[in-house]
Amino acid sequence: MAGKKNGTGQELGKWFEGEIQKSLDHLQRKHKSTYQRLYDTTSAAGFMPKMPGDFICVYRGIPFLLEVKASSKYQSLSDGGAMRSLIKDHQIAAQRVWHRAGAAGGFIFLGADRKSVEFWEGVRVAEVYTKPRAKLTGKPNHKCQISQLGEGFKEFLHTLWRHYGDRVAAGIEEDEP
Numbered sequence: 001m002a003g004k005k006n007g008t009g010q011e012l013g014k015w016f017e018g019e020i021q022k023s024l025d026h027l028q029r030k031h032k033s034t035y036q037r038l039y040d041t042t043s044a045a046g047f048m049p050k051m052p053g054d055f056i057c058v059y060r061g062i063p064f065l066l067e068v069k070a071s072s073k074y075q076s077l078s079d080g081g082a083m084r085s086l087i088k089d090h091q092i093a094a095q096r097v098w099h100r101a102g103a104a105g106g107f108i109f110l111g112a113d114r115k116s117v118e119f120w121e122g123v124r125v126a127e128v129y130t131k132p133r134a135k136l137t138g139k140p141n142h143k144c145q146i147s148q149l150g151e152g153f154k155e156f157l158h159t160l161w162r163h164y165g166d167r168v169a170a171g172i173e174e175d176e177p
Helices: 009-030 082-086 089-100 122-129 146-170
Strands: 033-037 055-059 062-070 104-110 116-121 142-145
Touching: 009 033, 009 055, 009 062, 009 104, 009 146, 055 146, 062 089, 062 146, 082 122, 089 104, 089 122, 104 122, 104 146, 116 122, 116 146, 142 146
Parallel strands: 062 104
Antiparallel strands: 033 055, 055 062, 104 116, 116 142
């Protein structure tokens, strides 16, 4: 199913994943990056284990785990109930593991208006998700209109690249004995 911008919630999600893939294709052609799309267990009729996210990519030497979400109900991932109804426990666990390993992660969210896109750092969402009754507050790390998705996505990755590149260069998260 190719997905539809104005279809059901699931169709909207598939359509938005396709738009993110187009942005990743463009980045791969123009910048030092590559990616691999991870297909949903439901797409494989349950024959595959749960995937940690929708995309694994490398941008300028830093690995990223990306999870793409879309909603026909919520305008923001910070709306009451949005985060816990859209994100699964195993996706949060994967974001935490990737962060601990020195990699970056993120959630990319398309709101109900089908126009605004939010980019949230994965570990930031994970920290809130794991605390009972805690709510995602503040602004996303980056936000853009769907018409500017490619440029907004590049800016988000570049911001995370600078942050995680500095961590790696400084050796902040060394392995425990």
